[in-house]
Amino acid sequence: MYNFTINFEPRSKKPLYEQLYEYIAAQIRENCLSENERMPSKKSLSAHLGISVNTVETAYEILVQEGFLRSVARSGFYVRHVERGVSGKSILIEEEKPKKESYRADFRTNAVDTDSFPYSTWVKLSKEVMYENPDLLNAGEVKGDYELRENIAKYLHELRGVNCSPRQVIVGAGIEYLLMLLIELLGSGRRYAVENPGYGKIERIFKNNGFDVSYIDLDEHGLSVEELERSSADTVYITPSHQFPTGIIMPFDRRAELLSWADRSDGRYIIEDDYNSEFNFSKRPITALQGMNSEKVIYLNTFSRVLAPSIRIAYMVLPQKLLALYEERFSNYSSTVPRFEQHTLSRFIAENYLSRHLNRVKNIYRKRRDALMAAFLSCGADVKISGEKAGLHLLCSLSRAKSVSEALRRRGIKLYDCDDYYFTRQEKTHDTLIAGYAGVSLDDIEYLGKTLRAVSG
């Protein structure tokens, strides 16, 4: 027992008992102390090491608690068998920070113009919200706080013709999260349909939740309702305001046709992802499907494009029937959106900052779109632009698109291939490029134009 040679570090932030605990635990793990060996008494160890009995007592207590020693009444402390891996000491596994590829101009579809983000207003409102009401630190309403839901309901009503009360609005941290909730609500035994081509991550969510998915082809008006009818799907996910990725705006007739498909059977639902509807460049965007039939349509949208993707606030409008189920089953969940952000956004909408911001960025985006179209149309090759009537990306078809895109990539310009968004294996034509214009500058677009003329002329 008097082999214990421990160098205490008195100036360490670690208390002495902790240092003693660590020393003995290491001795036991490294088999310097054998199983069932009796430990020195607290008094004798304290005398040996020149520390207080209390310190030894605390260290022994922890060693018992952690399973290194067992205490036998009126006898003392004995070393326990410690299994490999079952130890208080753990190793932090270090790892390299992953590197991201970067481009001079990345025309991805999910970026926003960071320069026009209303920093000073956002910071001002955040501070107001934070200091005004400390109770915002505690948990809020499951659906999101009422003020925000009310402002969203008004905003949706005015801008998109959505028919709803704040009660039907569920605020959540992103479309994916809301879709996960919705899938739980809609229950098992469903068959989901998605647009083909479409959003990979939406299909993923259905699949990750164990559902089969039907892929419905598009024609020039968007999702084919005939094909939908032929599939066995009862729930269809669509992006009617600016189909992703083709940019088709579903016309009124097709919408009516789709709604009548939903009306033909009780369990049928349409999930309307109204993303990019705020960036319609025609005089007046078509009203949301939800406004045409609020019992068959579940409306989804997000502030990712309107404000910033990293501000995780999306919302869903539930039909009354699903709302009742939601209130029954989800009432003890917690909201996924920080309350400070909720109230900041709520004021941002109520005090008209949002509509002003939208007008501002819409002008910026319209200019970029026009410049991008000009860049493609003047490149010397025979091109066809589509999906340009709404934001924030457009498509450009041209022959040799694949090699053009490859040549651009080598010059630091990243465009995307429409074929990558198809779910079914089919002949890849590689003739259509996708270019998002929200995250690039007019200079980037000019650089694209110049480079395009050089590589495709």
Add this chain to the structure above:
Amino acid sequence: MYNFTINFEPRSKKPLYEQLYEYIAAQIRENCLSENERMPSKKSLSAHLGISVNTVETAYEILVQEGFLRSVARSGFYVRHVERGVSGKSILIEEEKPKKESYRADFRTNAVDTDSFPYSTWVKLSKEVMYENPDLLNAGEVKGDYELRENIAKYLHELRGVNCSPRQVIVGAGIEYLLMLLIELLGSGRRYAVENPGYGKIERIFKNNGFDVSYIDLDEHGLSVEELERSSADTVYITPSHQFPTGIIMPFDRRAELLSWADRSDGRYIIEDDYNSEFNFSKRPITALQGMNSEKVIYLNTFSRVLAPSIRIAYMVLPQKLLALYEERFSNYSSTVPRFEQHTLSRFIAENYLSRHLNRVKNIYRKRRDALMAAFLSCGADVKISGEKAGLHLLCSLSRAKSVSEALRRRGIKLYDCDDYYFTRQEKTHDTLIAGYAGVSLDDIEYLGKTLRAVSG
């Protein structure tokens, strides 16, 4: 056709074409214009109303787009049949703001001390983060940004003995969300077990996802492993650091027994919800189960108690096997936590604000706990305190607890009934009250003590 009497409001923010559109749409909906009726030509209507042809043209375009008119080439515009409910005009359903019940002193278990929230540091770091890197507005890493995951891994290693690399850490907007992901990862065909009594919302999540749940009773050391073995469950959710709601700290032996249960079959997993482990009032909390076996334990925790429930940042540490599956299936999801918050928290940890904050609130909470125990112990009735060794609530058993609690409620004091946390129907004893002390002041506790003496003395 010359019945059109429309009063334009020239000073309205609404453009003339929009006013004209709305007027005609209303006429059609109200059947003032009948189906297939021919509309006046653009030219004649413009002359009649004294507005430009362009204005009429735009209004007609929108009416066609919205399905109110159809355009027949070389003939003109005709009124379409509009179905009830299929209209561009929507009604915003107004609703009363719901009222919340409020108490003078609510001893709920999920509150925090809002006064000690580090406002100025948080605001300072938030501003730094926001202005330093505009690209934080765009989408970040699915798992949460690397910096934060690295800081969480270090924090967990130091504080809880968790063995993990940043790669294994998944950051998400709350425990519930992470559990939803985990359920998708673990797949169908599982049977989950929960502690009884336990967290209602956790059980809810399993049920909402279509799973049967086994309820495992507790003894004085926490979840009974014998009962777990007898159930057909393969995945168990536990709160070993401070069992919710009983406050039992699972001792080392029971932990080892539980790990050996998990080791006996390939598909078995332990979900360790380590909530409240930061508020252990003994000298040294027991290491996390994850540190004892990182392949069988999925570690979950949140900053809700450490910082504030409304800051929605939780995290999960995945075993390597599940991590591989996660990376395969979830790589195109989006993170649910705003990046500004992620980086604010990341700095808050890295610059040692978190450890200082924790020390500070731990002292505050310890004082409240001591005062609360004193209030119960001096009330004149025969009481037994339990669950007090860790935060942030404790239990008090006494006879006539139900009537005492009712008397307190009438005086503005809300305590909770332990029986409400049982999942299985059993004889309700109503003899144990639960009192959270993080969200109440020392004054509130004193008021409780005084009132208790009055009602139970």
